[in-house]
Amino acid sequence: MTEIHPGQRVAVLADAQNLYHTAQSLYSRNIDYSSLLEKCVSDRALTRAIAYVVRADSPDEERFFEALEDIGFETKIKDIKTFGDGSKKADWDVGMALDAVTLANHVDTVVLCTGDGDFSRLCSHLRHEGVRVEVMAFKESTAEELIAEADSFLDMSERTETFLL
Structure with a gap:
């Protein structure tokens, strides 16, 4: 496992649908993606930040996608089927x-x-390859196997003032 150090290269992969639905169901609020990215990087070198989003033809979604890009995320967009x-x-x-x-x-x-929890096997693979894996999510809706396979887990529910708008 890679230890945390200055200059550490970090990639942030954000499952926007998972975060959105959890924040809405638990708090009826939206994610503060700027704070999320800042906390993910934490004085390290950001190599890549990708937000995975779904186009569902809802109002303001294009503005949301643009806001993510302004914050520093590359957006990968999939149309809903x-x-x-x-x-x-x-x-x-x-x-x-x-x-x-x-x-x-x-x-x-x-x-x-x-x-x-589908990402738990990915965590073990990445760790086997020498990559540190950190997970940030709301504990109430996070699979135990994902938490167990990560090097660290940050419960966003403990810091709603930071991670929610």
Whole structure:
């Protein structure tokens, strides 16, 4: 595992859908992505910040995507798919995992901003490759296996004044 040090290269991968839905269901508030990015980087060298978002044709979403870019996130946008039965789906699990694996040779730390337990195996893989893995999410909706596989976990629920608008 890579220890924290000045000049450490950090990649931040933010699962915007996961964060949004949790912040809305728990607090009826939105994420402060500027504070999130600042805390993720913490005096280290930011190599890449990616926010994975879904286009659902809702009002103001383009403005939200632009705001993320102004803050310093690269946005990766996926259109929501509607199926014949009316169900909808759009997730970035595979895209986030591929980006994390690709970035692993270029960074010391990957910060995953998600509570999705599907990323627990990714954490163990990255750690095996010598990459430090930090997870930032709301503990109430974070899978225990994800917390267990990360080098560190920051519970955003303990700092709502920092992470919520």
